Amino acid sequence: MSATVSEEIEFDAEDEAPTEERVPVTRAYRFEVVKLLAQWRVRLLLLACWTLPGLFVAAVAQQGTLPSDTLFGRWMHATGWAGPLVVLGFSGSWALPLLTSVVAGDVFAVEDRLGTWRHLLVAVRSTRRIFVAKALASGTVIVLLVAGLALSGTVGGLVAVGNRPLVGVDGHQLAPSDAAGAVLLAWVCALAPTLALAALGLLGSVVLGRSPMGLLVPALAAVAMQLAQMLPLPVALRLTLPGYAFVTWNGLFTAPAQADELLISVVVSLAWAAVATASAYLLFKRRDFTGGSDDGLGRRALALGALPLAALLALTFAAVALATPSTGSGITQDKVQQQVATVFAHLYRLQTDELHRPAVTEAQLQTSAACERGDGQSTEDPSGAGNDWHCVVTWHLPGAAAPGTALYQLTVAPNGRLEADGDGPKDVNGYFLVRTQTGDAPNPLWQFDGNVELLPTPTKG
Template sequence: MTQTTAVRTGIGHGAHTGARPPGTMTVLRWEMTKLAAQARARYLLLGCLVVPPVIVAVFAGQQPPSDTIYGRHIHTSGYADALLVLAFAHQWLLPMLAALVAGDIFAGEDGHGTWKTILTRSAGRGQIFAAKTLTAVLFNLVALLVLAASTIAGSLLIVGTQPLPGLSGQLIPAGTALPLVAAAWATAIPPLLGFTALALLLSVLSRNPTVGVATPVVLGFAMQMLSTLGGLDLARRLLLTTGFEAWHGLFTEHRFTGPITQAGAVAAGWTLVCLLIGYLALRRRDITGG
């Protein structure tokens, strides 16, 4: 189903029959239906499910990357493999995951020329913005859940459930390691939502799906590079990508969660600012051209 088809059979139908204007939940269902019809979204979820066990299997047959966090332990504990994949994912995969749908969800309407059709029928701009934002957020959360579950399950099945060496040299029992590894993956949620909001903003402003999808990935990589520079501690704390590393404190002998709290606050700030600017830009947009 194309976006134009969904509009004609949904919003347009209600307008011509004189039915009561749709609520936000109705618009959300339309957006979810359009997203589910996209092959890209289905393939992305399939990739999140299938690829992680393949990566873990490749790791199992290679020399341990000892210069990477938990790299030296990937042959001795499946929990280490799950954390190594997480450490690799935050470099570019998670920003890309956040942007693939969010960066196109507004700009796609420009590409199909359907803004005028949507916004001059039953649904208002606020409803459209809320529905598209929720659709992108829900999809990205599901994708992260599938990616995390597949990585953890694949790691434990392929390598095993041996105790996990902690970052302080302590040995973490398997029963304790599993919830900690799951929590480590969960700490990726706030920065993932921040990148989702950034992609949504770029999708609204640029009206170009390529810009909306590619720019958050490039900015994420630039943030990674900036965080490696010395003397920029304050700036580093304000970067979205810093939140992807906040889980390290969960695996020390004396656990600390300050970086997780700080990363959550930073991501919330990025999310709110990006969504506010995106909403205001959409409210003021001239749609008479299509």
């Protein structure tokens, strides 16, 4: 009798008897979406994602202090388009890993906790369609959550501050229409690592069953990748971690766009999503649902699920290393100097407009930067991340007898993000505010961000 029940439960779509009604994937998918949306915690997450970012951005716009340690945070009083980017930076580090844990990390485990596998298998009569329906349903809910974060942050920023030009990572201004397109594309690119984390959640949910560790797989993976990104890794290895796509969207806000790292990290994230989902499916097909005490697949299956991901990491590292040879950090003295000079030139023109001084072009400024690390006495070329960079910026004004100079203390992160803090002279970068004809305004040269491209750049002839 047990053999008959086992055969009835385990056969797939290809083995269905002609007299049985075929349950389409679409019907199973709708059923799984309804089940997810019926959970109070998922409803609470949807409400939070569609309301809290907008309220946060609007509240910050009314405050005197800004989250200047966050990329684009210092521009939240200047334009509404900075708000959704601040939300994206926070979401990539914390919100999205937690959302994928709650949704994808529990989509299979909930059946183990409730003991409903037999009922579901008898109703759908196909493990393949069950897996596809659950994977698509969890992906749909995750996309709704991400869309809520993006739309809420954007609406909050535009309502509270307005549709104004956005200052890019390299200091150049984006018109509101260009800023809108870049913000939308940045959120779309962030979907790739989000789906990779969701796929890891599916894998953990299949393997670990009702164990709470399945819920933690995406969050723990995200934390591990964040910690790895803080280390002085070779560029090729950094790009093969899917979490890096939460950072490389910064390159969309430079002119020209730093698209190479973004494309590589998005492709790598999608590859992780595909491999992790395929592993989860193959392991799901191996489960024996006839036993009443069945709960996941055990530790050995966890190792089997991790092996394809380890192989993918090795293959992508080898491919990226061969395509873009770079064994170092990718942060060199020339790149830092070029980035600082570029950002300063853009922002100097912005400060000139604020103070209603005679217009000047970047060609006329002839901005250059001389950057060193530590005491500057080392005979080797400075390179790598650190908070001991300091730069002397020099520029020329038409008709001026001597060039102008400004000092900056720099912090360069391992991912290439650059933060410059002005250190004089006081009339250039010594104060947070500058006095204009219409009142005090933020000084764009007081502190600024930059983004060092880690991959080798072609030499201009």
